[in-house]
Amino acid sequence: MSAALELVDVSRIYGGGRARVAALQGVSLAARAGELVCVMGPSGCGKSTLLALAGGLEAPDAGSVLIGGQPLGYGARERALRLQRQVGFVFQELNLLRDLTALENVALPLELAGMARRTARVSAEDALDRVGVRDLADAFPADLSGGEQQRVAIARGLIGERRVLLADEPTGALDSLTGELVMGLIRARCESGVTAVVATHDAGVAAFADRVVFLRDGSVVGESRGVQPGVAAVELT
Amino acid sequence: MAVKSPALASGTAVRFALLALLAQGETHGYELKLRFERSTGGLWPLNVGQVYDAMRRLERDGLVTQSPDSDDERRPYALTPHGREVSERWLSAASDAGAPPRDELAIKLMVAHAAGSGAFADAVQRQREASMARLQVFARRKADAAEAAGDGPEVWLVDLLMLRAQADVRWLDLIEARAGRAREGHA
Numbered sequence: 001m002s003a004a005l006e007l008v009d010v011s012r013i014y015g016g017g018r019a020r021v022a023a024l025q026g027v028s029l030a031a032r033a034g035e036l037v038c039v040m041g042p043s044g045c046g047k048s049t050l051l052a053l054a055g056g057l058e059a060p061d062a063g064s065v066l067i068g069g070q071p072l073g074y075g076a077r078e079r080a081l082r083l084q085r086q087v088g089f090v091f092q093e094l095n096l097l098r099d100l101t102a103l104e105n106v107a108l109p110l111e112l113a114g115m116a117r118r119t120a121r122v123s124a125e126d127a128l129d130r131v132g133v134r135d136l137a138d139a140f141p142a143d144l145s146g147g148e149q150q151r152v153a154i155a156r157g158l159i160g161e162r163r164v165l166l167a168d169e170p171t172g173a174l175d176s177l178t179g180e181l182v183m184g185l186i187r188a189r190c191e192s193g194v195t196a197v198v199a200t201h202d203a204g205v206a207a208f209a210d211r212v213v214f215l216r217d218g219s220v221v222g223e224s225r226g227v228q229p230g231v232a233a234v235e236l237t
Numbered sequence: 238m239a240v241k242s243p244a245l246a247s248g249t250a251v252r253f254a255l256l257a258l259l260a261q262g263e264t265h266g267y268e269l270k271l272r273f274e275r276s277t278g279g280l281w282p283l284n285v286g287q288v289y290d291a292m293r294r295l296e297r298d299g300l301v302t303q304s305p306d307s308d309d310e311r312r313p314y315a316l317t318p319h320g321r322e323v324s325e326r327w328l329s330a331a332s333d334a335g336a337p338p339r340d341e342l343a344i345k346l347m348v349a350h351a352a353g354s355g356a357f358a359d360a361v362q363r364q365r366e367a368s369m370a371r372l373q374v375f376a377r378r379k380a381d382a383a384e385a386a387g388d389g390p391e392v393w394l395v396d397l398l399m400l401r402a403q404a405d406v407r408w409l410d411l412i413e414a415r416a417g418r419a420r421e422g423h424a
Contacts, residue, residue, distance in 0.1 A: 040369075042410065121319065186381075203369060203406035207376035207399065212369050224366045226373025
């Protein structure tokens with residue numbers, strides 16, 4: 001079975017000559033359907049570049065990216081379709097447009113894709129429902145707490161049939177308890193088949209992952225799958 | 238090899254905890270064992286023998302008495318006035334971690350650093366993976382506990398273990414960054 005999301009030996013170089021910086025160098029990563037992968041590393045390690053390549057916002061300078069086994073194309077129309085149908089992004093802040101209600105924010109990607117407003121809004125209600133905030137549909141972002149805003153952003157990220165969620169420090173602006181609720185929500189969406197890649201520098205956030213990939217200076221230096229041979233449960237003595 | 242938690246329930250802590258739990262009302266050893274396990278979310282099961290050993294030491298020190306009239310195993314314990322005072326003092330005092338422990342992790346990494354930057358970088362990364370794996374196991378345990386029993390003592394104690402493991406990861410990140418900066422400074 002092919003991976004839901006796959007980066008094969010990708011590199012991304014910014015600048016040229018003496019200013020040349022390899023943001024990513026020969027990185028491979030395959031995530032299966034329903035897997036929650038956290039990419040962990042300090043600022044500047046290449047986490048955000050990895051997400052941009054995974055979602056096809058940028059093309060790699062070498063290597064390839066596949067979603068559902070299909071190599072990504074980088075024409076304007078292919079990019080637009082991908083963001084409308086396959087991949088959702090969630091960022092640390094500035095996720096929602098302040099003049100639109102929660103429902104309108106969530107419906108926006110489908111409306112931009114040309115879907116009839118009424119149909120898009122039915123989908124948006126469904127997406128809000130899946131993350132437990134259907135009752136906030138008519139609220140404006142300024143009336144929502146940080147955690148509620150992130151829930152709405154995740155609903156927008158996963159509206160329609162999109163099965164890949166890419167999140168860059170999604171809990172960075174939240175307190176620990178709210179951050180944990182947001183990660184629990186992403187975890188729950190993965191349990192119903194969504195593939196998520198979350199970039200974070202925070203080990204407490206990465207603890208939610210099926211797999212943690214460690215990135216340093218643009219390269220993968222190790223990973224943790226949260227299992228130790230022979231350990232069925234935590235022994236607390 | 239099992240994932241071991243830090244020894245949060247040392248013998249002394251258990252003894253003081255049993256003393257403080259006796260303040261809820263006099264009772265026999267088995268009920269004290271149950272009170273201890275209930276209040277700590279079942280994370281540290283005690284055997285009855287440990288409880289009776291602890292109670293004998295508390296009795297020897299004049300902190301509890303055992304009523305003389307009923308049959309042996311079921312004789313209830315009660316706090317003495319001195320025991321009540323000690324229990325209250327223990328509950329209200331901050332826990333003192335005492336002298337810094339000779340931490341194997343810290344010693345190993347300092348020795349690896351002395352051995353050269355390659356050995357140090359490898360040791361930091363291997364340790365980071367191990368601490369992360371523990372965190373992932375704890376996170377699953379916490380989710381299971383929350384599902385089974387709701388938010389309560391077991392979840393809170395796993396939080397403590399997770400925060401301690403996170404502190405290890407943050408320390409590793411910090412010393413790695415410091416070592417990198419020191420190398421650049423020398424370059």
